[in-house]
Amino acid sequence: MSAYFLCLVLFAIGLYCVVRKRNIIKIIIGIMISEYAINLLFILFAYRKNGRAPLFSEGLEIKNMVDPLPQAVVSTAIVIGLAITVLTVAIALRIYEKYGTFDITRIRRLKG
Amino acid sequence: MTNSDNLKGMTLIVKTVSRLTVGLIMLFGIYIVVHGHVAPGGGFAGGVIIALSFILLMLAFGKEKALEKIPKAVASFLEGFGALMFLGLALLGFSGGYFFANVFGRGEAFKLFSAGEIPLYNIIISIKVCTGLFAIFLVLVLLKFESKLKGK
Amino acid sequence: MKLIPFFVIIPLSCAFIITLFRNRLRFLPGLLCVFSTFLLLGLSIHTKGSLAEGVSFVYKVGNWMPPIGISLVIDGLSSFMLVVINLIAFVVALFSIEYMKRFTARWNFFALFLLMLGGTNAVVISGDLFNLFVFLELASISSAALVAFGTEHEEIEAAFKYLVMSVVGSLFVLLAIALLYSYTSTLNMADIAMSLQAGSAGILIPFVSVLFIMGFGLKAGLVPFHAWLPDTYTAAPTPVSALMSGVFTKSLGVYTLMRILFNVLGVTPQLSKILMVLGALSMVFAVTLAVGQWDFKRLLAYHSISQIGYVVMSIGLMTPLGILAGLFHLFNHSTFKSLLFLNAGAVEYAADTRDLNKLGGLRKKMPVTGNTSLVASMAISGIPPFNGFWSKLMIILACVQANAIGFAIWATLASILTLVSFAKLQKFAFFGALPEQLKNIKEVPLLMRLPMIVLALICTFGAVLLLSPVAGNFLQPAVRVLLDGQLYAFRVVEALR
Numbered sequence A: 001m002s003a004y005f006l007c008l009v010l011f012a013i014g015l016y017c018v019v020r021k022r023n024i025i026k027i028i029i030g031i032m033i034s035e036y037a038i039n040l041l042f043i044l045f046a047y048r049k050n051g052r053a054p055l056f057s058e059g060l061e062i063k064n065m066v067d068p069l070p071q072a073v074v075s076t077a078i079v080i081g082l083a084i085t086v087l088t089v090a091i092a093l094r095i096y097e098k099y100g101t102f103d104i105t106r107i108r109r110l111k112g
Numbered sequence B: 001m002t003n004s005d006n007l008k009g010m011t012l013i014v015k016t017v018s019r020l021t022v023g024l025i026m027l028f029g030i031y032i033v034v035h036g037h038v039a040p041g042g043g044f045a046g047g048v049i050i051a052l053s054f055i056l057l058m059l060a061f062g063k064e065k066a067l068e069k070i071p072k073a074v075a076s077f078l079e080g081f082g083a084l085m086f087l088g089l090a091l092l093g094f095s096g097g098y099f100f101a102n103v104f105g106r107g108e109a110f111k112l113f114s115a116g117e118i119p120l121y122n123i124i125i126s127i128k129v130c131t132g133l134f135a136i137f138l139v140l141v142l143l144k145f146e147s148k149l150k151g152k
Numbered sequence C: 001m002k003l004i005p006f007f008v009i010i011p012l013s014c015a016f017i018i019t020l021f022r023n024r025l026r027f028l029p030g031l032l033c034v035f036s037t038f039l040l041l042g043l044s045i046h047t048k049g050s051l052a053e054g055v056s057f058v059y060k061v062g063n064w065m066p067p068i069g070i071s072l073v074i075d076g077l078s079s080f081m082l083v084v085i086n087l088i089a090f091v092v093a094l095f096s097i098e099y100m101k102r103f104t105a106r107w108n109f110f111a112l113f114l115l116m117l118g119g120t121n122a123v124v125i126s127g128d129l130f131n132l133f134v135f136l137e138l139a140s141i142s143s144a145a146l147v148a149f150g151t152e153h154e155e156i157e158a159a160f161k162y163l164v165m166s167v168v169g170s171l172f173v174l175l176a177i178a179l180l181y182s183y184t185s186t187l188n189m190a191d192i193a194m195s196l197q198a199g200s201a202g203i204l205i206p207f208v209s210v211l212f213i214m215g216f217g218l219k220a221g222l223v224p225f226h227a228w229l230p231d232t233y234t235a236a237p238t239p240v241s242a243l244m245s246g247v248f249t250k251s252l253g254v255y256t257l258m259r260i261l262f263n264v265l266g267v268t269p270q271l272s273k274i275l276m277v278l279g280a281l282s283m284v285f286a287v288t289l290a291v292g293q294w295d296f297k298r299l300l301a302y303h304s305i306s307q308i309g310y311v312v313m314s315i316g317l318m319t320p321l322g323i324l325a326g327l328f329h330l331f332n333h334s335t336f337k338s339l340l341f342l343n344a345g346a347v348e349y350a351a352d353t354r355d356l357n358k359l360g361g362l363r364k365k366m367p368v369t370g371n372t373s374l375v376a377s378m379a380i381s382g383i384p385p386f387n388g389f390w391s392k393l394m395i396i397l398a399c400v401q402a403n404a405i406g407f408a409i410w411a412t413l414a415s416i417l418t419l420v421s422f423a424k425l426q427k428f429a430f431f432g433a434l435p436e437q438l439k440n441i442k443e444v445p446l447l448m449r450l451p452m453i454v455l456a457l458i459c460t461f462g463a464v465l466l467l468s469p470v471a472g473n474f475l476q477p478a479v480r481v482l483l484d485g486q487l488y489a490f491r492v493v494e495a496l497r
Helices: A002-020 A024-045 A069-099 B003-007 B012-034 B043-061 B063-069 B072-096 B118-149 C006-021 C028-049 C076-102 C106-125 C129-147 C153-184 C189-198 C204-220 C229-235 C238-265 C269-290 C296-316 C320-351 C367-381 C387-401 C405-430 C446-466 C468-474 C476-496
Strands: C057-060 C071-074
Touching: A002 A024, A002 C153, A024 A069, A024 C153, A069 B118, A069 C129, A069 C153, B012 B043, B012 B118, B043 B063, B043 B118, B063 B118, B072 B118, B072 C006, C006 C028, C006 C106, C028 C076, C028 C106, C028 C468, C057 C476, C071 C076, C071 C106, C076 C106, C076 C238, C076 C320, C076 C446, C076 C476, C106 C129, C106 C238, C129 C153, C129 C238, C153 C189, C153 C204, C153 C229, C189 C238, C189 C476, C204 C238, C204 C269, C229 C238, C229 C296, C238 C296, C238 C320, C238 C476, C269 C296, C269 C405, C296 C320, C296 C387, C296 C405, C320 C367, C320 C387, C320 C446, C320 C476, C367 C387, C367 C405, C367 C446, C387 C405, C387 C446, C446 C468, C468 C476
Parallel strands: none
Antiparallel strands: C057 C071
16 A cells, blocks of 8 residues: 555656756656656556466466556556657757757746 | 777777677567567567667767668668558458458467467567667767757 | 548558658658548548447457457547548648648658647547557657747747646546556446446545546646647647647547546536536636737637637536537637638748737738638637537527526626637738738738638538538537436447447
8 A cells, every 4th residue: 555655656756846847857857757656556556466477388377467457558658658758858959959058947938 | 999999989898898798689689579479578678679789889889880780761761661561460450350350370379480460560569669769869869969060 | 330440540651651751752741641631531521421329339459359459439429529630630731731831851740740640530539548548648749749840949948848748747647547447457448437337436536537637638728737838839830730729629638538527437516517617717817818919829829728618618517508519619619710720820921920010901912811810700709600609609508508607607708808809810910001021922822722711611601510400410429428428338338249
């Protein structure tokens, strides 16, 4: 039970980074932390007591497997997280090229 | 080992060790891809490992060495082609009645040539992931180089 | 119904073919884009025609039985959204062939456009929660890359803000999916609906509903999650703005919200009150901010937020008239808001500026643009006999019928302010004196005029959709699906047998 709660705390830490930090790279790291926290939560929901890895092997009798569905789901979610990280980093590099700074309080041309 | 060789990339220790291990890393990646239906792993994980072997080349020796192995045009072509092959294989399922259906023979369990078209999907995904990650890394490195040239 | 996967196959395969050929054939990207959107439009109208009321088509992918396999579901609501999406996509694709000649690397634009379209189509037809999430992310990431297309200062800044906020919204959705999975152990929407009806989940359902409202409300642009909208619509190239306001906020935001809250979780009176309050807040807040804007596209962006508020408030009423009015206003808003954005694009193409202070008297030089923008402005302000009038009237009547008189008063007030701001737009941009530096502008080319004329015709004759025979086929099935709530699960199980 405490493992689930700690994952939610990790998610909240990631959101705090996105909201409060001023450096663009730290915002990106905050997004990544939240993302991995949710992936971890999903895998933790799949645990069954005394379960083992959900793989068949030759000649072994398997009872009590953990739930295999979240493992496929998290595999996909990790790839999505990778794509998001790459796109944000590429945009951050372009921002540095144009504005000369990574500080978001100084990147404020659109107003109103 | 001339002077100009030592200026690019990293130190001598890193270069020697990576020269020894790059082939093994790629072989390990291919093993994970091909055994995707009998052991954990599969297309995405194996593709990332193969891409890492090329990125190791780029980090240790500088980007010209890596560009010699896979030029930019080949990486872009393989990326699009991999996606189209994946769609083509999925469309083959229509002959079995449904999209993505497994129409090849199933074979016996736990053997290497079994499970219908799943090993083929793994190989295609690994090609796409490997070239995709390599192209992303290349673009990010090249972009930085150009902006340094402009003097910003 | 073997053709359902083609809604996803056609745009994705054309996008990959475009990335293979790149710049080698000059005409290929635009041609493939228009061709594929035309095919999709035909396919969606055919699907809508062949679907009877109260029937769902379920397609088992790979011949695996749901809930073990992935399923694609088309019912009245999905087919209605498909027609809206593909119609706007076809019109915008026609417009963007000429408009994108100003930019370099055009094949990038068309490939990303088709990827975005494929993702949006797949969100509407998916029958699994996680499948919906994956394609939602595909569409969001492609649209963020499209917003940054011009790579100027403002566009990159807007793209970064949009991407960060959009990703945080998706993270809330993913957290909600994880919590829902922990209770029901399945990801199929029909299965979740049935298992939530059976047992008592306690505090889980309100918590998950709030997370979903936060996540999807951010995609839809409801207040207080609207902060990314004005910057993004101003900085993106115009076809992207038209597509985003006409298709995205509706199919990724409003449709998913309706599908999950009405069909999967089951709507309670508190939830409907929350939807109505959020909708009314969006309506009034956004239109108040819109009156003082001097940038053409920024004004239109604030009005987008306001009209989506109308839709959400009306659907939150949960009466048959309310849902019918909301869905009809959704269709109307796609047409007249896309038309307004296309007009803004035509003005920018001809005069190179978006500032209302510097424009004036464009009506003499650009007759087609001026007249269609007059039609669209009258439609959005609710002047008879254009389609906006009928849908706004029905929304106000539905509010009065459901004893929510306060909301009806706010809706009327917002409508009056909309009229004020569009009168300002028309006066400053199209009527009045032509300034010196704009003496030599010409009308935009044919391929840009044609989509505007088509959309203006739909705006004028849109009220036809309310007449009995057409409405029974087009709008009523969608209303029926939403009203039946969790009966969606029974229909899916029936269709599988």
